[in-house]
Amino acid sequence: MPSRARVTLTRESVLDAAAELVRRHGPAALTMRRLAAELGTAVTSIYWHVGGREALLDALVERTMTGLGEIRPSGRTPEHRVVSIASSLRRQLRGHPHLVALVHERGLTERMFLPAQQALVREAHAAGLRGARAAEFVRAVQFQVVGHVLVERNRERAPAQNPGEAELWRAGTAGDDPALARALARPVDTERLFETTVRALVRCLLTARGTGPAGHGTVRGR
Amino acid sequence: MPSRARVTLTRESVLDAAAELVRRHGPAALTMRRLAAELGTAVTSIYWHVGGREALLDALVERTMTGLGEIRPSGRTPEHRVVSIASSLRRQLRGHPHLVALVHERGLTERMFLPAQQALVREAHAAGLRGARAAEFVRAVQFQVVGHVLVERNRERAPAQNPGEAELWRAGTAGDDPALARALARPVDTERLFETTVRALVRCLLTARGTGPAGHGTVRGR
DNA sequence: ACCTGAACACCGTTCAAGT
DNA sequence: ACCTGAACACCGTTCAAGT
Numbered sequence: 001m002p003s004r005a006r007v008t009l010t011r012e013s014v015l016d017a018a019a020e021l022v023r024r025h026g027p028a029a030l031t032m033r034r035l036a037a038e039l040g041t042a043v044t045s046i047y048w049h050v051g052g053r054e055a056l057l058d059a060l061v062e063r064t065m066t067g068l069g070e071i072r073p074s075g076r077t078p079e080h081r082v083v084s085i086a087s088s089l090r091r092q093l094r095g096h097p098h099l100v101a102l103v104h105e106r107g108l109t110e111r112m113f114l115p116a117q118q119a120l121v122r123e124a125h126a127a128g129l130r131g132a133r134a135a136e137f138v139r140a141v142q143f144q145v146v147g148h149v150l151v152e153r154n155r156e157r158a159p160a161q162n163p164g165e166a167e168l169w170r171a172g173t174a175g176d177d178p179a180l181a182r183a184l185a186r187p188v189d190t191e192r193l194f195e196t197t198v199r200a201l202v203r204c205l206l207t208a209r210g211t212g213p214a215g216h217g218t219v220r221g222r
Numbered sequence: 223m224p225s226r227a228r229v230t231l232t233r234e235s236v237l238d239a240a241a242e243l244v245r246r247h248g249p250a251a252l253t254m255r256r257l258a259a260e261l262g263t264a265v266t267s268i269y270w271h272v273g274g275r276e277a278l279l280d281a282l283v284e285r286t287m288t289g290l291g292e293i294r295p296s297g298r299t300p301e302h303r304v305v306s307i308a309s310s311l312r313r314q315l316r317g318h319p320h321l322v323a324l325v326h327e328r329g330l331t332e333r334m335f336l337p338a339q340q341a342l343v344r345e346a347h348a349a350g351l352r353g354a355r356a357a358e359f360v361r362a363v364q365f366q367v368v369g370h371v372l373v374e375r376n377r378e379r380a381p382a383q384n385p386g387e388a389e390l391w392r393a394g395t396a397g398d399d400p401a402l403a404r405a406l407a408r409p410v411d412t413e414r415l416f417e418t419t420v421r422a423l424v425r426c427l428l429t430a431r432g433t434g435p436a437g438h439g440t441v442r443g444r
Numbered sequence: 445a446c447c448t449g450a451a452c453a454c455c456g457t458t459c460a461a462g463t
Numbered sequence: 464a465c466c467t468g469a470a471c472a473c474c475g476t477t478c479a480a481g482t
Binding site: 104106107108109110114117121124125130131132134135136138139140143144146147148149150151152154155157158165168177179180183184188193196197200201203204205 | 332352371410
Binding site for chain 3: 031032033043044047052053
């Protein structure tokens with residue numbers, strides 16, 4: 001009260017500072033001591049407001065995730081609308097690159113997809129899928145989108161692979177298909193790849209007619 | 223020389239001990255000090271043989287990866303063979319659960335797929351795909367398999383989601399489809415999901431006829 | 445060529461003590 | 464109710480010194 005050189009410390013202000021630290025320098029830069037320095041307080045004050053580092057990260061992930069915004073499907077057919085849901089989620093996650101790492105580290109990748117699930121269920125229903133079939137469709141899209149984002153983010157921060165695709169496909173390993181070798185030596189256009197694969201997956205799963213999902217494994221599913 | 227209470231320290235023996243530590247207690251347990259204790263040497267000796275922690279992890283990932291074993295496609299059609307390649311890679315990676323985390327942390331997920339690329343290229347050719355189309359196919363499968371493994375491994379070590387799918391789909395949020403709600407509240411059968419999605423993706427990409435991969439721009443794909 | 449301990453600059457967390 | 468510094472038990476890495 002007397003000095004007021006700083007904003008009064010609250011749970012919110014701690015989370016703000018933490019989020020800013022992560023945004024600017026990545027998750028590794030978020031140490032309790034550095035955060036305290038940024039806030040101009042003693043390290044131990046943070047423990048009073050948000051608990052330890054684990055709790056802090058939990059709260060941070062939670063807050064960022066709820067702020068991600070609505071999923072608004074667009075397009076006329078279910079196929080287009082599902083692709084738009086997937087693209088929209090991907091775009092949102094790419095807008096918070098460090099969040100993806102944070103969420104992954106904390107074993108919460110599944111949570112990243114929860115807000116999109118309802119939207120997907122609606123599209124599955126619109127496409128005539130119900131029950132377990134619809135559930136499988138939702139899960140398939142979920143795994144593919146989240147998985148793609150994880151791989152994409154990962155490769156973005158790994159500039160020099162060793163040995164990378166470029167070297168692997170320089171020699172005559174391509175079975176007399178130089179165009180293929182050239183294509184594989186080039187960096188991936190991940191956005192295009194994302195749309196292509198999601199579209200292919202959706203098309204196949206939504207139009208799969210007949211006796212349910214393709215049989216699998218040793219006996220015969222369902 | 224005089225005491226010889228321990229095996230002579232070599233680069234190999236250091237890597238052995240490190241791999242064992244990771245296998246038994248996870249990557250977080252691999253600290254230089256603990257490793258030294260395990261080996262019965264001074265911490266600094268490790269630096270002479272393998273360099274710092276980064277170099278150690280690099281070497282560890284490298285060694286484990288080369289020991290993963292061959293990819294042996296089985297099945298009569300390209301579709302079956304591609305699915306078998308994907309399943310085989312997934313199985314190998316699941317046999318080294320900590321490796322996946324290690325590789326991901328180090329931004330090397332792409333490397334996990336390199337040994338499988340050649341096999342996939344052969345199948346793409348056998349299916350009549352060439353050049354950029356074949357490359358896109360390989361990449362699509364790559365992203366999907368690696369992405370799936372990442373998501374799968376991630377959800378395995380996140381026992382209690384909060385709020386999880388179970389809670390989300392308990393209420394009447396399923397649009398009068400109780401079977402769907404029940405299915406989404408249940409844990410995922412990831413193996414089945416993996417096979418279904420890979421099969422769907424492969425089928426769609428291998429049989430896509432016409433003018434090349436689906437258009438992707440802002441306007442309207444194909 | 446190989447190994448050592450001491451030292452440095454960091455961590456997260458606890459706890460008794462202040463106001 | 465809120466904040467503090469001291470202390471504890473850890474980290475990875477460097478470096479001069481040993482043999």
